[in-house]
Amino acid sequence: MxxxxxxxxxxxxxxxxxxxxxxxxxxxxxxxxxxxxxxxxxxxxxxxxxxxxxxxxxxxxxxxxxxxxxxxxxxxxxxxxxIGKHLDHLEINDEVVRVGAGFPLVRLATVISMKGLSGLEFAGGIPGSVGGAVFMNAGAHGSDMSQILLEARILYPDGRLLWLSNKEMDYSYRTSCLQKEKGICVEARLQLKKGEKETVVKEMKKHKEYRRETQPWDHPCAGSVFRNPLPHHAGALIEKAGLKGFQIGGAQISPMHGNFIVNVNEASASDVLALIQHAQKTVKKEFQIELQTEVEIVTRSNS
Missing domain, CATH: 3.30.43.10 (Uridine Diphospho-n-acetylenolpyruvylglucosamine Reductase, domain 2)
Structure with a gap:
């Protein structure tokens, strides 16, 4: 090594x-x-x-x-x-934004809104980077990355650097082709629209405030744990199952939002995983609905 x-x-x-x-x-x-x-x-x-x-x-x-x-x-x-601070360039050319994968999504939404460009308001408050958002098709408030992405530049393991169009990204709910075929997003081009600066900033701040008021950011967390099994919402199902506040080790299902697991006391990955499995088992028993994780769970082989 x-x-x-x-x-x-x-x-x-x-x-x-x-x-x-x-x-x-x-x-x-x-x-x-x-x-x-x-x-x-x-x-x-x-x-x-x-x-x-x-x-x-x-x-x-x-x-x-x-x-x-x-x-x-x-x-x-x-x-x-x-993929972080050295891959975080930003160019704004009229309504098209070219941005490095390491650029923080919240910061991008703020910068863009101050320019009076509309289309990224939904990202106000979403933790993560542009690259992660492209990879996951991150979204909220009825919109997502698939609505604004023109193309993404992808590095493949064989060394090819290719621009993939929106269609080639094969987007669906919280999914892209990068979850099926290994590659790293290094930058993206986004198509936005000119709007009234005051309106765009207000909308973006509204989404940010909504997250602050309804989601727990006072303890370390990873955003939504489960994908919404539409037309149902994972958080509502977990709440109806009486699991808000349920704790294993240092991990707790947030009393504020059922689809968030917070690290309240030096939680281990095994604490969180046990809590995820308990929520899945309980919701399946109560509602006959299987919850699928939105977070990526990375385990190490025993070798």
Whole structure:
């Protein structure tokens, strides 16, 4: 492993560390160490790093702000790419925005609204990065990334950097092609519309305030845990099942919102996972509805 670390450092791909605790990089504040942790300093650095990782046949995954992620207490084997501050460029050309995958989504929504551009108001208050939002088709308040994405630039494991159109992203509810075919979003082009600055800012702030008032951000959490089994809503089903406030270890189903699990006392990934499974089992028994997770659960193999 040290040989690969040395190779990555020699290739000047960015910051390279070993045994980096991922609880420092997830919004749940949960997660063990990554064998190798790489923060690329450019798209070119990421490409070089990917080439080295592939030639050494190491497993890898990319994370952004870690807002939709439950990481094993034992950590992640292989390499973790953190797409962050060096991949966060922003260009605004009339109604088209070109933005790096590492740009925080909330900050982008704020900047865009101040320019009087409409289309991203729904993202006010959504934790995460642009890359994660593209990957997950993040959305709220009746809109999502599929409504504004023109194209996304994707790095594939074989080193190809391709722009995929909105259609090629194969979007559906909280899903894109990147969940079926491995690739890393490095930037995106978004189509927005000119609006009245005052109206756009007001709408964006309204969504942000709604989240603040109805969702628990006083403890570490990861956003919505379950996908809504439409026409039902996961949070409402969990509440009807009497599970709000239910706790296992340091993890608790939020008393404020049933679809949020909060880290109230140094929760482990196994605490959260046990709580997820308890909620699924209870809702299935009460309503014959199966809850599917929206958060990605990353487990380490026993090898």
């Amino acid at each position: 040290q040989r690969i670390v040395d190779e990555l450092k020699k290739a000047n791909v960015g910051s390279v560390r070993t045994k980096e605790l991922l609880k420092h990089h997830t919004t749940w504040k949960i997660g063990g160490p990554a064998d190798i942790f790489v923060e690329p300093d450019s798209v070119e650095g990421l490409v070089r790093a990917m080439e080295i990782i592939q030639s050494n046949d190491l497993p890898w995954r990319a994370i952004g702000r870690g807002s939709n992620l439950l990481v094993d207490d034992r950590g992640i084997e292989g390499v973790v790419f953190k």
